[in-house]
Amino acid sequence: MADAEVFAPSEGLFLVGRRPQFRQYLRETWQRRRFAFTLASYRLVGGLLRNRLGVLWLVLKPLAMATIYGVIFGGLLSSAARPTDWVPYVVSGVFIFEFFTGCVGSGSKSITSNTKLVQSLSFPRILLPISVVIEQALSMIPILLLLCIVLLVFGVPISVTWLLVIPIMLLMAVFNLGVVLILARLSVWTRDVQQMVPIANRVLFYVSSIFYQVDEVFADAPVLLTIAHLVPTYDFIALVRSVMLVDHPVSTVAAVAAPIWALLAISVGVVYFWRAEMRYGLSD
Amino acid sequence: MVVEDAHVSYRVYASGKKLSVRDTVFGLNALRGGRGLQSVHALRGVSFSAHEGESIGVVGHNGSGKSTLFRAMTGLVPTSQGAIWAADRPVLLGVNAALLPDLSGENNIKLGLLAMGFTAEEAAERVPEIAEFAELNEFLYHPMRTYSSGMGARLRFAIASAKAHSILLIDEALSVGDRRFKRKSERRIRELRDTAGLVMLVSHSNGSILDTCERVLWIHKGELRADGPAQDVVDEYVKWTKNPNSTAVGAASTKPVSSKSSAADGGTGDGESRPDVVERRGRRSRLVHAKQKRRLIAAISTAAAIVIAAGAGVAFAIAANLPDRAIAPLVLRTQSARPTDSSSPPLVRTFGTTTPEVVCTAAEGNAEAWFSWDVEDAASIALSMGASGSGASEPVASGLPLTVTDQQIPFPCSSESVDYTITAENAAGARVSSVVTVARRLEVPEPRRNPVPSRPQQPAQPQDPAPEEPQQPPAEDPVPVPSDPATDDPSQEPNPSQPPSPDDGDESEQQEDGTGDGLVE
Numbered sequence: 079m080a081d082a083e084v085f086a087p088s089e090g091l092f093l094v095g096r097r098p099q100f101r102q103y104l105r106e107t108w109q110r111r112r113f114a115f116t117l118a119s120y121r122l123v124g125g126l127l128r129n130r131l132g133v134l135w136l137v138l139k140p141l142a143m144a145t146i147y148g149v150i151f152g153g154l155l156s157s158a159a160r161p162t163d164w165v166p167y168v169v170s171g172v173f174i175f176e177f178f179t180g181c182v183g184s185g186s187k188s189i190t191s192n193t194k195l196v197q198s199l200s201f202p203r204i205l206l207p208i209s210v211v212i213e214q215a216l217s218m219i220p221i222l223l224l225l226c227i228v229l230l231v232f233g234v235p236i237s238v239t240w241l242l243v244i245p246i247m248l249l250m251a252v253f254n255l256g257v258v259l260i261l262a263r264l265s266v267w268t269r270d271v272q273q274m275v276p277i278a279n280r281v282l283f284y285v286s287s288i289f290y291q292v293d294e295v296f297a298d299a300p301v302l303l304t305i306a307h308l309v310p311t312y313d314f315i316a317l318v319r320s321v322m323l324v325d326h327p328v329s330t331v332a333a334v335a336a337p338i339w340a341l342l343a344i345s346v347g348v349v350y351f352w353r354a355e356m357r358y359g360l361s362d
Numbered sequence: 363m364v365v366e367d368a369h370v371s372y373r374v375y376a377s378g379k380k381l382s383v384r385d386t387v388f389g390l391n392a393l394r395g396g397r398g399l400q401s402v403h404a405l406r407g408v409s410f411s412a413h414e415g416e417s418i419g420v421v422g423h424n425g426s427g428k429s430t431l432f433r434a435m436t437g438l439v440p441t442s443q444g445a446i447w448a449a450d451r452p453v454l455l456g457v458n459a460a461l462l463p464d465l466s467g468e469n470n471i472k473l474g475l476l477a478m479g480f481t482a483e484e485a486a487e488r489v490p491e492i493a494e495f496a497e498l499n500e501f502l503y504h505p506m507r508t509y510s511s512g513m514g515a516r517l518r519f520a521i522a523s524a525k526a527h528s529i530l531l532i533d534e535a536l537s538v539g540d541r542r543f544k545r546k547s548e549r550r551i552r553e554l555r556d557t558a559g560l561v562m563l564v565s566h567s568n569g570s571i572l573d574t575c576e577r578v579l580w581i582h583k584g585e586l587r588a589d590g591p592a593q594d595v596v597d598e599y600v601k602w603t604k605n606p607n608s609t610a611v612g613a614a615s616t617k618p619v620s621s622k623s624s625a626a627d628g629g630t631g632d633g634e635s636r637p638d639v640v641e642r643r644g645r646r647s648r649l650v651h652a653k654q655k656r657r658l659i660a661a662i663s664t665a666a667a668i669v670i671a672a673g674a675g676v677a678f679a680i681a682a683n684l685p686d687r688a689i690a691p692l693v694l695r696t697q698s699a700r701p702t703d704s705s706s707p708p709l710v711r712t713f714g715t716t717t718p719e720v721v722c723t724a725a726e727g728n729a730e731a732w733f734s735w736d737v738e739d740a741a742s743i744a745l746s747m748g749a750s751g752s753g754a755s756e757p758v759a760s761g762l763p764l765t766v767t768d769q770q771i772p773f774p775c776s777s778e779s780v781d782y783t784i785t786a787e788n789a790a791g792a793r794v795s796s797v798v799t800v801a802r803r804l805e806v807p808e809p810r811r812n813p814v815p816s817r818p819q820q821p822a823q824p825q826d827p828a829p830e831e832p833q834q835p836p837a838e839d840p841v842p843v844p845s846d847p848a849t850d851d852p853s854q855e856p857n858p859s860q861p862p863s864p865d866d867g868d869e870s871e872q873q874e875d876g877t878g879d880g881l882v883e
Binding site: 092093094096109110112113116117120121124125128195196197198199200201205268281295296299302356357359 | 433434435436437438439440445446447448449451452453454462464465469472473474476477478479481482485505518660674677680681
């Protein structure tokens with residue numbers, strides 16, 4: 079390399095393009111947390127403002143979903159495993175599950191759909207998945223209010239335990255973030271992950287005891303019942319039901335599994351995401 | 363800042379060659395939409411060092427690797443080989459730098475500042491200043507997707523230059539701006555260079571390079587072809603561009619130019635045996651190996667995914683059949699191999715009662731019990747009964763038919779429980795018997811005479827070396843209703859305390875179906 083006078087890299091220079099230390103990475107992420115928040119709120123509003131009904135869609139979409147599921151599984155197909163408080167049961171399940179679907183759906187694309195942003199500005203990439211989860215969490219607020227209204231309309235007595243929904247949803251947000259981080263990195267590696275996400279969502283939707291009572295269906299198969307209780311999305315839905323509905327106690331397995339899932343997902347997710355920090359600019 | 367033998371290769375899904383229709387449709391790659399994973403070697407070993415206070419221009423034809431070099435220098439793209447050192451994190455300002463097209467210019471400014479590490483207050487403070495520099499006027503509040511490319515470039519430049527970076531890389535950012543903005547931004551670049559450190563600039567406008575830079579790098583096909591004072595290198599570059607034999611091919615071209623920093627004679631040396639060529643080949647074969655390894659991993663994980671999916675399907679099928687199993691405790695479905703030999707002992711397929719408990723109004727007289735059986739290979743069938751535990755047995759009937767449903771047999775109310783024994787004998791004299799115990803329940807007179815059905819009794823001890831035949835209830839067995847099991851008879855098989863009714867099972871099944879239908883959303 080004729081003209082290049084290459085210095086020994088000793089004069090206080092550091093290597094470009096090496097991923098930062100884990101703690102430094104977290105610190106930098108924390109310093110720029112406002113970026114994630116601002117991005118989330120702008121995107122939430124910006125994405126909806128192009129529609130005529132705007133922010134109203136935040137509520138209309140889950141309401142329509144709940145109506146469809148309620149009619150199909152409540153009116154057309156009847157089932158013995160159906161609880162007596164059918165409408166609150168289904169609505170709470172569908173709404174809470176929506177949080178997971180939303181996070182995972184857009185979160186898995188959070189890096190690949192923002193390639194330009196990643197390639198032009200340097201910031202901890204983890205902020206992009208985080209902002210997706212924040213965006214979904216913000217959109218959960220009107221949904222949860224709607225849930226309260228629906229429950230009241232269908233005669234579920236209001237109680238102080240309803241407030242426990244907030245910590246449960248935060249726990250679920252942590253879990254979602256972990257899953258999103260893993261999926262975001264995987265989908266940079268291979269885009270096929272984004273095609274598999276809706277399929278996996280469907281499967282989870284049907285095993286998460288949303289329109290049947292898993293305790294009734296698997297009453298005679300304790301092993302399957304335990305497995306069904308360990309499904310993470312079910313755990314969070316069951317927790318929410320236990321604090322909001324009457325007579326839907328959560329099983330011990332599910333109550334213990336939920337925080338464990340959240341911890342496991344977030345710790346694996348953050349480390350896994352961080353390890354590829356410097357490669358996210360490469361996605362085409 | 364030191365760049366030491368930097369190599370960058372991209373992976374891109376592209377065919378990499380012209381495909382015929384046949385290839386696209388029938389080729390193996392059609393599975394991937396006719397594309398394969400191509401490795402593009404965009405930088406092939408660039409080395410230079412730059413110091414604070416310098417401003418360096420970079421020239422080269424389109425696709426020569428200038429932008430890739432800049433991205434590698436900012437760490438947005440990792441180097442596949444070599445290293446890049448810097449005193450501070452370099453900041454790239456590029457024409458491709460898109461922020462969020464759906465958001466307004468104002469929001470983009472704010473986001474850009476936050477991403478660069480400003481606090482929220484600082485960002486809010488600086489927004490008007492940047493907006494003024496970008497001269498967007500009322501368009502500031504329009505979504506960025508409605509901007510013209512020049513307006514977008516102005517905004518991006520304004521955002522990136524808001525912070526005094528010690529190393530600023532500018533990638534053709536100014537070429538789309540109008541003349542007025544160009545002057546303004548050139549002034550800004552000089553300011554930045556004076557206050558901070560290093561400015562590197564990619565431009566196709568030789569005029570602006572000569573205006574702002576003292577030193578110029580010429581990147582050609584991913585390699586550094588010249589590095590020197592601005593005027594000299596630009597002159598060489600201009601000479602090359604006027605050479606009719608020169609072809610502008612991208613860095614990914616398969617025949618790289620090996621000569622570097624030599625005269626601009628366009629000499630493409632043969633270089634078959636040169637060490638760097640050998641090294642390049644070694645790198646290529648390593649890449650191929652890595653690719654094969656990745657393919658293998660992908661194949662294995664696909665297979666694993668299929669297996670898991672199949673497992674999930676099986677699990678689901680089992681779950682769907684559970685309601686059937688729930689009834690299963692009532693029925694011992696084990697089928698015995700039917701003996702084909704005519705000399706084999708008779709076979710009592712089932713022998714059971716629909717009345718494991720008989721209600722007696724008093725401890726005398728007779729009540730009735732009902733029995734059903736199904737016997738094979740027997741010449742004669744006899745029925746006897748005796749009080750449980752007494753061992754005594756008196757014949758009740760003989761010469762009975764092979765298959766009987768609901769035969770009424772008297773039950774002596776004087777006994778606590780009675781053993782009914784069916785004995786089947788074939789022509790050869792082999793005998794097999796089976797015992798069913800019926801318990802008595804004393805009750806105050808009450809018109810409850812419905813036969814309390816139950817599961818059939820377990821087969822009793824066969825007297826001969828006959829196989830222990832599991833029992834099967836008659837198909838017409840009435841719907842079992844849970845009843846109090848016999849209290850004190852140890853031989854009495856207790857009824858399941860809560861046998862699920864067949865209704866339950868049916869409905870569960872229906873429910874499963876419903877779930878299945880729901881899949882078609």
